[in-house]
Amino acid sequence: MQILQLDIQGVPQAWLTPNEAATQYATDSVVWTVGDVCSTLRGGTNAYTGLLSTIDLHPIIALRGACKRSLFDVTPTLINSKLFRRDRWTCAYCGDRFDDRSLTRDHILFDPANFAFVHAGNSRFARAHALGKFGPSSVEQKMRWLHGTLSEKDRRRYAGIEADKLGHGGIEYISGLFGIDPKTVRKGLTELELGEDTAGERVRKKGADAIS
Numbered sequence: 001m002q003i004l005q006l007d008i009q010g011v012p013q014a015w016l017t018p019n020e021a022a023t024q025y026a027t028d029s030v031v032w033t034v035g036d037v038c039s040t041l042r043g044g045t046n047a048y049t050g051l052l053s054t055i056d057l058h059p060i061i062a063l064r065g066a067c068k069r070s071l072f073d074v075t076p077t078l079i080n081s082k083l084f085r086r087d088r089w090t091c092a093y094c095g096d097r098f099d100d101r102s103l104t105r106d107h108i109l110f111d112p113a114n115f116a117f118v119h120a121g122n123s124r125f126a127r128a129h130a131l132g133k134f135g136p137s138s139v140e141q142k143m144r145w146l147h148g149t150l151s152e153k154d155r156r157r158y159a160g161i162e163a164d165k166l167g168h169g170g171i172e173y174i175s176g177l178f179g180i181d182p183k184t185v186r187k188g189l190t191e192l193e194l195g196e197d198t199a200g201e202r203v204r205k206k207g208a209d210a211i212s
Contacts, residue, residue: 001039006062013063022055024063033058080105096169140177147178156180160188 003021005013008031016024022041024030035058043053083105089097143162147155159178163170163185171189175182 003038003057004060006060008062008064010062016061018057021057021061024061025055025057029063030061031064032062034060034062091169095172144178156184156188157191158188159185160190160192164189164192 001018002015003018005016005021005024007013018039018041037056038059039057041055041057043055045052080103081100084100084103089099089103091098091103147158150158155178159174159180163174166173171182171185175185
């Protein structure tokens with residue numbers, strides 16, 4: 001067990017062992033505490049009163065004196081509530097807005113050359129819990145390659161399938177991944193839901209296949 005030591009202004013200073021914290025109590029250096037008693041240390045018996053001496057320890061103690069470190073040199077902690085407010089409660093993957101309970105943090109950057117998200121340890125962005133599956137992966141490259149080999153009808157239906165698997169925000173994500181209009185993805189979803197098989201529809205393919 002360790003005790004968190006603060007200065008009188010509440011700035012964290014160090015972690016103390018129970019014995020080190022007891023020394024601060026014994027020398028009357030503790031100004032205020034936070035939390036319920038977490039441990040009680042017992043000493044000897046007072047010769048005058050006949051009572052057993054005890055010291056109650058609290059999980060957080062503030063000591064006399066101010067922080068020796070300049071607060072201008074301290075980097076503020078970016079907690080989730082501040083991160084979500086900075087990003088306006090917007091998921092970095094799908095662009096939709098969510099409440100605090102639906103968001104978490106992720107360490108990503110967008111690589112425009114490959115149109116994909118890449119991991120970046122020092123970069124922090126908000127993302128929806130449900131969109132964790134959107135994370136950076138080589139699977140995205142395979143999905144784009146497969147999408148490009150399909151006919152126009154199969155491309156939109158494949159996009160609809162992937163968007164449906166992702167759930168909320170999937171249409172926006174898939175349309176951005178494949179570089180197509182969200183309406184195309186919705187059309188593919190509708191065809192899948194209705195079970196349409198437009199056999200008479202003219203199949204268009206890219207490149208040389210389209211000419212032949």
